[in-house]
Amino acid sequence: MHVPVSADQGHDPVITILHSADRPKHLDGPNVRFVTDETLTAALPGTEILLVWDFMSTAVRDAFPAADSLRWVHTASAGVDRLTFPALLDSDVVLTNSRGVFDTPIAEYVTGLVIAMAKDLAGTLDAQAKGEWRHRESERVGGRTAVVVGSGPIGRATAAMLAAVGMRVELVGRRAGEGVHPIDELPGLLPRAEWLVLAAPLTDTTRGMLNATTLGLLPPRARVINVGRGALVVQDDLVAALRDGTVAGAALDVFEKEPLPADSPLWGLPGVIVSPHMSGDILGWRDELETLFVDNLTRYRAGEPLANVVDKTLGFVTGSAR
Template identity: 55%
Template sequence: MSAMGRPLLVALHDGTPLPHPERVEALADVRHVGEDGLAGALPGADVLLVGGAGFTGIVRAWPADPALAPRWVHVAATGVEHVLFDALVRDSGLTLTNSRGIYDEAIAEYVLGLILALAKDLPGTLAHQRRREWRWRESERIGGRAVLVAGTGPIGRAIARQLRAAGLRVSGAGRTGRSGDPDFGTVYGGGELLAALGEADYIVLAAPLTPQTRGMIDERALRAMKPTARLVNVGRGGLVVQDALVDALRRGRLAGAALDVFEEEPLPDDSPLWDLPGVIVSPHMAGDVHGWRAAQAELFLDNLRRYLAGRPLRNVVDKERGYVSGRAGGP
């Protein structure tokens, strides 16, 4: 806490802070830093605002003395795996929040667009157009096709509702199997994943990256899929063993993929995914629609006011699970 009794807030960003930073500065003393300045700015701060999921050096900058570490860390993204290092997780007095709820509907629309693009071969149409080729061909219907959505949180649920409205048959994959789910109908538990993959025409990954989900789509999972199936990943690149996916696509054991996230971002120029047929590559943008930064700012400002008033925060992350759970979500 500063000498004026205001919280000391460190805002970590890549040069693009949240919109209207003066609104934050009216409530707290703010230090704007990049990763190279974080170690010097962080000791003694009350709050750390992490401006996205692309920062990898937070653990190296973290104060060795827990008394000098922030009491609240907010991540301006949904995924928080980059801040779940031991010192932060073990600190029982530290609250971690994220930006759950900002991206749900935008990502759901993006997934529907990707599935339509794959079914209608829109990449092929655009390629023929660039070459001025008039090449007639047939495309596929999406109505009645089976979709398995891996990840049953708010983003996965928004995807399920969007795809169901478009006429696809939707089921889910999560930690615990169940029937009668309002959005998914049937949710398959972890032990049922391989069988569920074999029934799906489209597999959509929208799960958080945790020790349990890392590499969930490996060679064994890919072999369980139908050769006519397509994979859509809007979750995290680490959910997929990328080399195994490339091999499956090259061998024709999978019909295609639409990938918005990757093990390494930006995707290296020499990655075979750029040129493989039936693959759509996008630069981690599924949820980034006009106005998303303003929505991020409003969420953080609401939580900052709650923090100052001693009220419960929104979107509290269960640090052991790695995501906002029902018992850690706040009001």
């Protein structure tokens, strides 16, 4: 795959790609600039399109004043919270994301976590490593209640997959819709949530939504799975709830600070699974991200509406993904 840098409408837009050690393998051309956090500011003048390939970076905020020609920013992630700073939000720059790439992989990951925790896979592996024949009973998945917070494509795919294994699923979104509870009904759903899955975007409304108060509404057998953003959870409150038995366990793929510090108590708490922000990263996912960007670049050059345009007043894409 090669970026077609000759524009159909008579100009060749300069494309700057912000990356870390990992960079796109198939995007190149004379008008493509590859930069890191340290060189972004110097590269922004004259840049028309910015691809944020390093979606963990926060460098765009500081470098943004140097952007004198920028018209479109695309991020290789579904979440856009690292790009929703005032200067970009108040500008005419269009923001798009990679919605649609991660839906099914994350749904599979969540479903796998539910089954692994219900069937005590961790205990089986521990016993095997010790050479112990440790018979025990496991939990049923079918018929259990899962509350999934986030009614975008990831949340909907997760809800559908959990329902397919027999779970009763309550889907919660920003506002009510067909099969969706509005977010203000969440406190009433939590007391019967045996599994609470967080797949919401990080906004002013959702930041810290799982805290001491909301954790206290969960039944003691509940488990929490977070595949959204780390800041959806007040991490110290979750640690306290796990220690005192307010909740039975957690599977966390995202954290307030990443990588998770080595001294975090989450590493050693019983009933906790820690994974390194990988729930959507399947084999070939980078190729899919490149393809999505090139498809949108073709739209841009043809003067067509871009896909996955983020509503900057809400912080996420509304409407269909592609």
